[in-house]
Amino acid sequence: MSDATQTAPALKEIFNRERLRHIAEQTASIYRAFDSKAFMARASKDLDDLSLMQRLNRVSQCLHAGLPDDYPAALEILFQLAPRLNSGFVTLILPEYVALYGQHDFQRSMHALRFFTAFGSSEFAVRHFLRNDLKQALALMYDWSLDDDPHVRRLASEGSRPRLPWSFRLESLVADPSPTLEILDNLKADDSLYVRKSVANHLNDITKDNPQWVLDQIEAWPLDNPNTAWIARHALRSLIKKGDGRALTIMGAGEKAQVRIDALNVTPSTIRLGDRISLSITLTSTASTHQRLIIDYAIHYVKKSGGTSAKVFKLKTLELAAGESVTITREQQIRNFTTRVHYAGRHEVDVLINGQCLGRSGFDLAE
Structure with missing residues (x-):
């Protein structure tokens, strides 16, 4: 099987039958x-038909x-179970x-969610409490944002993302x-990159x-x-991709x-699904x-209808001295995702510098 056609195991296989046995053994x-x-x-019934999040929910119900x-008694068992589970993602069954x-x-x-988040994350579960009583939940999460544990601080931001x-x-x-x-x-100035990523994504x-x-x-x-500054740069990424003047x-x-632009090349000029393109800009x-330059590129993907839809990708931010030249390269594989299916046709590629399109090339995706 070629690299282009190989697929990784489905994410839902985190909760396969072997994992279910592990959970059962550790709980017992x-x-x-x-x-x-x-x-x-109970947990393995019709397992193949369930999505990742359905499996997660099913396991919690079966536990x-x-x-x-008695809820407090059950929690005490789950507190002991948390460090015994062999996957961080699997621990999400506990906040669930x-x-x-x-x-x-x-x-x-909420005390339990604070405890469990260090093993995986309680970001999904805490949202139910925010939806029930936003003011009360946010008051406690404010205290979490001052916690010594970066996992808890991250939960304050990640769990409350809109x-x-x-x-x-x-x-x-x-x-x-x-x-x-x-x-x-x-x-906004947290020392933990884990926390800063959450704050940037929240914004x-x-x-x-x-x-x-x-x-x-x-x-x-x-x-x-x-x-x-790191948070600001990543928080504004969507606005910068849109060329928002205030964000820039x-x-x-x-x-x-x-x-x-002295040279702009996309090679090869014709590809098939699974191939890589190389973008080179001088x-x-x-x-x-x-001057400071924020350089992105947009690929105009061909849609099933024959039209196109542009997606912007980050490329590079740099300082360029007067008269200085620079060459920037990037490779990208053109393959299908669950969120994007590719269709044959001409794919234009735009070079965006400080929010403006300053060059265009492209490639053809063959049948």
């Missing part, structure tokens, strides 16, 4: 009354069927249990993101609905702090690029002083 080693056989029968009816069976007990459940992938939207925060401002402000979420609000906040931040200005690239500064 803690709670002797746990019926492993009954758990396996519930075999644990004590809390979301399913603990919404009646806010304080105990548009967290694989979860439901927090519609009240989509409409008005300001209730999370104090949390984000506490984390990038907000730019899809309230871009000016995000720009207002970041303009007031101390961008001379490298951690804060914040990043020091608000002026029109003074450059000459440009020279025509400015009398140094």
Whole structure:
């Protein structure tokens, strides 16, 4: 089988039958009354038909069927189970249990989510509590944003994202993101890259609905702090891809690029699905002083209808001295994803510098 046609195991296979046996064995080693056989029968029923998140939910339900009816007693067993599970992602069954069976007990459940997040993440489960009582949940998550543990600090940001992938939207925060401002402000210079990525993604979420609000906040931040500048750069990535002038200005690239493109090549000129394209750009500064350039590229993917839809990719941010030349290269494989299917035809490639298209090439995708 060629590299182009090989596929990795489906993500849902994290919860395969071998993993289910592991969960059952570890739970039974803690709670002797746990019926492993009954758990396996319930959890593995029609397993092949279930998606990743359906499997996760199913496992939590099947654990519930075999644990004590008393919620605090069940939690004590799950606290002991957390460090025994052999996959960080699999530990998400524990906060999922809390979301399913603990919404009646806010304080105990939020304490459990804080504990479980260090083993994987409680970002999905905590959203149920935010949806139930936004004010109460955010008040506790504000305290989490000041915690010594970066996993807990990240949960304060990640769990309250308006548009967290694989979860439901927090519609009240989509409409008005300001209730999370104090949390984000506490984390805007965090030492942990794990936390900073979450803050940047949280803000990038907000730019899809309230871009000016995000720009207002970041303009007031101390961008001379490298951690804060890192967050700002990644938080504004969607706006920069759209050529937003205010975002580009914040990043020091608000002026029109003074450059000459000496060479722009996309090779090979014709490819088949699974092949790679190579993009090469040589440009020279025509400015009398140094300038900051944010360089992206857009591929106009051919749609089933025959039209095209552009997707912008980050390429490079650099400082270019007066008269200086630079060559930038990038390779990219053209293959299908669950979110994008490719169709044959001419794919134009645009070079975007400081938000403006300054060059175009392309390639043909054969049948």
